[in-house]
Amino acid sequence: MPSALPDGDVAPPDGALPGSALTGLGKRPFGVYVHVPFCATRCGYCDFNTYTAAELASSPASPQSWLDGLRTELALAARVLGTPPKADTVFVGGGTPSLLGAAGLTDVLDAVRDTVGLAPDAEVTTESNPESTGPAFFAQIRAAGYTRISLGMQSAAPHVLAVLDRTHTPGRAAEAAREARRAGFDHVNLDLIYGTPGETASDLAASLDAVLEAGVDHVSAYALIIEEGTALARRIKRGDLPAPDDDVLADRYEQTDKALAAAGLHWYEVSNWATEPKAWCRHNLGYWHGADWWGAGPGAHSHVGGVRWWNVKHPARYAAELAKGNSPAAARETLTREDRHLERVMLELRLVDGLPIDALSEEAQKEARLAAEEGLLDKAAMAGVNGRFGRCVLTFTGRLLADAVVRRLT
Template sequence: MPSTFPPGEAAPEDGSLPPSALQGMPGRAFSVYLHVPFCRVRCGYCDFNTYTLPELDDGAAPEGYLAAAHGELDVAARVLAPGGPGPVRTVFVGGGTPTMLSPAALGSLVTGVRDRWGLAPEAEVTTEANPDTITPQVAEQLAAHGYTRVSLGMQSAVPHVLQTLDRTHDPAGVARAVTAVRGAGLQVSLDLIYGTPGESLGDWRTSLEEAVALEPDHVSAYALVVEPGTRLHGQVRRGEVPAPEDDDEADKYELADELLAAADYGWYEISNWARSPEHRCRHNVAYWNGADWWGVGPGAHSHVGGVRWWNVKHPRAYAGRIGQGLAPVHEREVLDDEQRYAERVLLGVRLADGLPLGALEQSGRAAVAGLVADGLVDGRSAVRGRVVLTLRGRLLADTVVHRLLPTPQRSPSSSSLGSAGE
């Protein structure tokens, strides 16, 4: 959830949505994202909306956040009723470091969702966590409060890479956290970052091999992006550390896909691999399929029926609006047909399941033969009526999207990928 908002328009103070956004809602998939904006240390590469506790006064600290989050759930229940969503299919608690809250507090968030809409049978309920915040006792309490999955921010297994990223955990603590999570009967996901300044291909191989040895259910691997305004951006600008290089990141992506495939992890989205289809992150799949979700918390993004909005960023402002009985929305945008089509293409081609040829406009369908000839789209899948990226196509996904979309057209908003930290 990047801290820079896209341009938008004013939203009603009560958070109400156009009637068109709510049509057919009971039959549509619905998810809830909860953003916990607290961190012990601000990582130098991170552009998410996070705060260390010394930066906040009492009204914006965790206790105030919990009350405000439950208040926003009340807002959501009011806005979406009557005829609101059915039981929630996925819940994702991201941050920040959600496990800075106690398991009981995290459990109260799940209870808040269940009390308002119910949870679907076999609902996926995930929290992100730093490895050094997970103990066997914490994992057992999370399971008791309804969590089914923990996404651990491993990032790297190499100390000097973690130091560059300002990560504070001991690499050995990842294995302890995985053991604790698995011992509580929860699914385990590991998040990795590649392309850190000073990280060699050998360093990246070490991180991948260490991750695979832990036998997680799911692995995410993201290329480092140096975001303006971050400490790392300043270091790169001053020449203190080198900027990530595209060729280096491509080599590291190919290595990730090779090693993960050899360990029987299948890619299902450009940056995500799972041990089986049942271990895919269903919450993120909902984002990529354009489903509805309500994002709770400071700076969180939401999407319902083609309307997208984002909350005020600072925890104090967020709690203040909730305290006044107002929706905490900063701005919103109502997507037109052109934007919705562009997002369908942008997100659909990222998936291993691919994008149906029938979902493309004529110009997009006409471009597929050239993409197959260039080795970017799988030819056999195209014959079967789906656009599925090759490995080379995954490396050049932006090029594929550009060629599939008519020109000129507006680029999809940066918020279209949702708020999850996966």
């Protein structure tokens, strides 16, 4: 959940949505995102909307006031949506949700159940920091109804973790993944970051080996992005560390893809790999396919029927607005047809199933065919069956240049 919020139109105090946004509600997948804004420490690369205890020391914000606000916002969601569809997916992110403990995460899921409701086969994910988990933690949240765990590993190399200001010990993330599997979680993800200054190909290989030995069914791997205003950005600006090199990042991506594919984890989104389709993250697929979701918590973003809004950032203001009976939304925007088309191309093109070519304008279809000739899009997928129903699917080279391909097709 990025710390910087965009500008937008004024959001109504009662959170009401236009009738057009509610049309078709329930016919599209519906998810709930819960943002937990608390962290024990601030990682040097992170620009998410998070706060340490020291940063909140002079504020009335607390986990309890946040939870009270969350319950109130979810009740508001149920009123605004009328008869809301039960959530197909829930994703508790942060921040560090595991700092709430098993009891706190149980309260979060109970709040969703009691307001919006859960579909019988709902996917329920929580992010967790390896150091704030253990066998009892996993057993309790599995019993509470969580079905999926996402653990922030980032690297198995101590010096890489040190550059990122990660506090967990090498090996702990993989052991936490094994503990989650033993607790009954069929779906466990490990996050990796590649391209950190000082990381070698051997470091990444060791991290990938540790991931595979943990037996997880899902891996997310992201190139390190240097965000303005972070401690890592300041270190690079001072010359203490080199900036990530694009050629090195491409090499690291190729190394990651080959190692995971050889072990039976195949890409289904540019930065995500899984053992089989039922291991794909359904919540994130909702984002990538432009579905509906309500984002609850400080700074959380929501989208329903082409209307997008985002909450105030600070936990104290978030709780205060809700205590006054107001929506915590800071602003919102109604997406134009052009906006929605751009986002569809940008997001669906990242998926292994790609984008239907007939979703593109005639001019963009010509560009797509040129991109296929250049090896950026899969020719066979473009042809489809008997020359019909073709799809734009990125090749490996296309994945490395995904942003450039998107620009050509929009």
